[in-house]
Amino acid sequence: MLEMTKPEVTRRSDADETMETALDVQGVEVWYGPSRAVHGVSMQLPARRVTAFIGPSGCGKSTLLRCFNRMNELIPDCRVTGGIHIHGRDIHAPGTALEELRREVGMVFQKSNPFSKTIYDNVAYGPRVHGNKDRHALDGLVESCLKRVALWDEVKDRLKSSALDLSGGQQQRLCIARALAVDPRVLLMDEPASALDPRSTGRIEDLITELRDQYTIVIVTHNMQQAARVSDFTAFLYEGHLVEFNETQRLFTKPDHEQTNDYITGRFG
Amino acid sequence: MKRASTARDSVPVMVTSLGLVLILLMLALVMWLILSRGFAAFWPQRLEHFQLKDGSALLGEVWERLETPEGQRLRLRTGNREITGQDVQLLDMAEVASSSIPQDAVLLERHENGVFLGWLVGLRGPGLAVEGDGPNLRRNLDKALEHMEEVDGELRSLQEEARRLALKRGRWEEEVERGASVRRVAELEPRLEESARRLQLMESRLDSLRSAADLWRLDLRSADGATTDLPLLQVGRWVPANELGLVGRLGLYLARVGDFLSEDPRESNTAGGVWPAIFGTVLMVLLMSLAAAPLGVVTAVYLHDYARQGFLVRLIRLAVNNLAGVPSIVFGIFGLGFFIYFMGGGVDGAFFGHRLPEPTYGTGGILWASLTLALLTLPVVVVATLEGLSAVSPATRMAALALGATRWQMMRQVVLPNAMPGILTGLILAVSRAAGEVAPLMITGVVKLAPSLALDGDFPFLHLERKFMHLGFHIYDLGFQSPNVEAAKPMLFATAMLLILIVLALNLTAILLRNHLRKRYKQAAF
Numbered sequence: 001m002l003e004m005t006k007p008e009v010t011r012r013s014d015a016d017e018t019m020e021t022a023l024d025v026q027g028v029e030v031w032y033g034p035s036r037a038v039h040g041v042s043m044q045l046p047a048r049r050v051t052a053f054i055g056p057s058g059c060g061k062s063t064l065l066r067c068f069n070r071m072n073e074l075i076p077d078c079r080v081t082g083g084i085h086i087h088g089r090d091i092h093a094p095g096t097a098l099e100e101l102r103r104e105v106g107m108v109f110q111k112s113n114p115f116s117k118t119i120y121d122n123v124a125y126g127p128r129v130h131g132n133k134d135r136h137a138l139d140g141l142v143e144s145c146l147k148r149v150a151l152w153d154e155v156k157d158r159l160k161s162s163a164l165d166l167s168g169g170q171q172q173r174l175c176i177a178r179a180l181a182v183d184p185r186v187l188l189m190d191e192p193a194s195a196l197d198p199r200s201t202g203r204i205e206d207l208i209t210e211l212r213d214q215y216t217i218v219i220v221t222h223n224m225q226q227a228a229r230v231s232d233f234t235a236f237l238y239e240g241h242l243v244e245f246n247e248t249q250r251l252f253t254k255p256d257h258e259q260t261n262d263y264i265t266g267r268f269g
Numbered sequence: 270m271k272r273a274s275t276a277r278d279s280v281p282v283m284v285t286s287l288g289l290v291l292i293l294l295m296l297a298l299v300m301w302l303i304l305s306r307g308f309a310a311f312w313p314q315r316l317e318h319f320q321l322k323d324g325s326a327l328l329g330e331v332w333e334r335l336e337t338p339e340g341q342r343l344r345l346r347t348g349n350r351e352i353t354g355q356d357v358q359l360l361d362m363a364e365v366a367s368s369s370i371p372q373d374a375v376l377l378e379r380h381e382n383g384v385f386l387g388w389l390v391g392l393r394g395p396g397l398a399v400e401g402d403g404p405n406l407r408r409n410l411d412k413a414l415e416h417m418e419e420v421d422g423e424l425r426s427l428q429e430e431a432r433r434l435a436l437k438r439g440r441w442e443e444e445v446e447r448g449a450s451v452r453r454v455a456e457l458e459p460r461l462e463e464s465a466r467r468l469q470l471m472e473s474r475l476d477s478l479r480s481a482a483d484l485w486r487l488d489l490r491s492a493d494g495a496t497t498d499l500p501l502l503q504v505g506r507w508v509p510a511n512e513l514g515l516v517g518r519l520g521l522y523l524a525r526v527g528d529f530l531s532e533d534p535r536e537s538n539t540a541g542g543v544w545p546a547i548f549g550t551v552l553m554v555l556l557m558s559l560a561a562a563p564l565g566v567v568t569a570v571y572l573h574d575y576a577r578q579g580f581l582v583r584l585i586r587l588a589v590n591n592l593a594g595v596p597s598i599v600f601g602i603f604g605l606g607f608f609i610y611f612m613g614g615g616v617d618g619a620f621f622g623h624r625l626p627e628p629t630y631g632t633g634g635i636l637w638a639s640l641t642l643a644l645l646t647l648p649v650v651v652v653a654t655l656e657g658l659s660a661v662s663p664a665t666r667m668a669a670l671a672l673g674a675t676r677w678q679m680m681r682q683v684v685l686p687n688a689m690p691g692i693l694t695g696l697i698l699a700v701s702r703a704a705g706e707v708a709p710l711m712i713t714g715v716v717k718l719a720p721s722l723a724l725d726g727d728f729p730f731l732h733l734e735r736k737f738m739h740l741g742f743h744i745y746d747l748g749f750q751s752p753n754v755e756a757a758k759p760m761l762f763a764t765a766m767l768l769i770l771i772v773l774a775l776n777l778t779a780i781l782l783r784n785h786l787r788k789r790y791k792q793a794a795f
Contacts, residue, residue, distance in 0.1 A: 069671060071667065071670070071671060074667070074670065076578075098673075099673040099674070099675055100673070101673075102670065102671055102672065102673040103672075103673040106671070106672070107667075107671040109664060109667065109668065109671075111664055113662070113664035113665055113667065113668045114668075115665060115668065115669070115683055116665075116686075116687055125669070125672060125674075125682070126672040126673065126674075129669075129672060129673060129674045129675075129678055129682075130673060175668070178668075178672065179671075179672070182672060182673060
């Protein structure tokens with residue numbers, strides 16, 4: 001996959017002073033029962049940029065990601081402390097509706113998990129849950145979402161057939177379309193390509209590149225080349241600590257920390 | 270499974286396969302016994318005439334040939350119960366001087382006293398008298414039987430009309446007794462008088478119809494040479510058993526099967542049909558499903574998704590599993606105590622106080638029997654639903670939640686549809702169990718003969734308090750409670766076969782439904 005690097009990806013000017021903060025993470029700690037999985041992580045993730053979380057397995061990058069849409073709360077004995085503000089709003093504030101938060105912060109999982117419904121119903125599920133029942137509006141929405149993930153031409157003639165008949169890569173793109181259909185501002189991706197073949201991985205990466213103008217994307221990956229290819233910023237986590245958070249180019253070429261350097265050069269991990 | 274490759278391996282393979290063979294053999298034996306006898310129950314047989322050495326004679330259908338040390342012995346259905354006192358006789362072949370198959374012998378299916386076997390002698394009616402068997406008599410007999418059918422229909426509809434009128438009258442009387450207003454009483458009194466007059470009219474019309482029909486008589490001769498005459502109204506069908514070809518027998522067979530499925534039982538269930546029992550069984554299973562399925566599913570959903578998983582939930586799961594092993598009669602006793610005495614008694618006290626001490630809901634009925642069986646099958650539904658819910662992957666649940674669905678939306682729109690095949694599997698098992706269960710029904714509302722179905726044209730149409738008939742209990746009744754076991758035998762096997770077929774049909778429906786849903790909600794491929 002090293003051959004698939006895409007140097008033509010245009011990077012925005014580093015000197016963009018108007019960069020808005022989408023996710024403000026302040027001293028977040030995550031506990032699984034008595035053991036601490038994430039130690040006091042603080043960082044500001046810029047809006048409409050791709051941020052990658054890298055680090056060896058078990059370093060807490062997925063756990064940290066799940067804090068942003070409060071999916072950790074589904075895990076028994078899991079406790080999250082610290083402050084997370086998304087576009088200025090405290091997501092732990094009392095009275096915060098989980099449904100509203102998750103509409104704003106979409107998620108794509110490691111393994112594609114389409115519902116055993118039709119392709120159409122998969123994409124329309126989110127909007128319907130949030131009260132959009134208008135057929136015409138849904139038709140348009142489904143089409144535009146499927147077009148945005150470049151799946152429309154492949155499935156437009158069989159929208160009413162089961163989503164489970166699609167190939168693995170198609171299913172993952174469908175899941176992304178499904179997440180986009182509720183019009184989120186932030187998109188969390190938990191190793192979205194790790195179960196896919198190189199070709200499908202390439203398409204997902206292209207897709208991320210296309211979506212970065214409209215969405216704040218946070219992607220967890222254990223593939224450093226992928227992080228280098230698709231992200232603007234990269235956070236390196238190790239054993240639950242945030243070691244370094246930097247512009248991707250800088251982190252991969254001139255990291256501030258010894259540990260980061262060791263990891264990206266493959267000396268451990 | 271890998272094939273046995275070494276000699277040492279072949280021993281366990283042989284031993285284990287022997288178990289399978291044994292089970293298959295037993296199953297085949299049971300099915301063969303029930304199916305062969307069940308299907309043969311209505312097959313028209315030849316009438317054989319036996320001249321005995323002591324000078325007497327017998328005419329009958331040979332039901333069985335038994336080999337005994339003293340020689341062959343026949344089980345002979347001779348009919349003519351009112352003359353000989355029994356339908357079936359044993360006959361030692363040693364006593365037989367000669368036997369023949371008389372072409373002109375006939376079999377009469379009667380509404381009373383079973384069949385009559387013998388010869389046609391004459392037919393008498395108003396303005397008609399035919400002597401001697403022949404085409405003339407047979408033609409007239411067919412015509413007269415058609416007439417009798419009309420009369421019978423008229424009698425039945427008149428009786429039904431009288432029954433309804435009497436029912437209405439009873440309600441009016443009850444109203445007056447319970448203290449209706451003076452105006453209402455004034456309104457009802459002329460109606461009561463009018464209806465009493467009309468009832469009397471109907472009675473006398475019934476009487477005159479009956480006595481007119483009684484003028485039609487059929488003269489017959491039995492094997493012993495004695496002649497007897499039968500009122501034609503009693504005769505349902507006459508069969509020239511020894512003249513029938515294959516097509517004729519097949520037609521008769523189908524007609525008899527039709528009667529069996531559609532008619533009410535007669536003569537303490539040894540003749541007629543089993544329609545009320547079919548109806549009772551199916552209605553009870555439906556009511557049971559209506560109660561058990563929703564209750565079982567919500568229980569399982571709570572246990573699986575909402576309850577805090579821990580020691581208590583594990584204990585409850587264990588208890589539910591064990592509940593499935595409780596003997597069914599225990600459930601029956603619980604049903605009697607809780608549903609009938611406690612709930613039924615409560616309902617009676619609250620709504621039917623005016624009928625006490627005559628119980629309405631405080632006695633066995635189809636509702637209480639169905640609820641008792643629902644309780645009995647609940648563990649099956651719960652366990653199957655729990656398995657169905659576990660089969661829905663956490664990833665699918667997460668996907669719904671991550672899109673902002675509430676837990677209830679996730680449950681209703683994603684998890685339950687996916688778990689539906691599992692839930693239906695549970696329901697299939699529950700239905701199979703409930704349809705064949707007899708013991709708890711015997712104390713919660715099943716009866717040998719129910720006067721009316723639980724669903725009819727009388728308001729409020731569905732009478733859940735009524736007692737009902739059930740095929741499983743019917744089998745027990747025919748086999749062990751019948752005053753005339755020999756005559757009941759064919760009915761017994763036919764009923765057993767029918768019950769098996771109904772359970773099979775109910776299962777098949779559920780299986781087809783499940784497969785359809787499985788195709789729709791197949792699990793993710795990877």
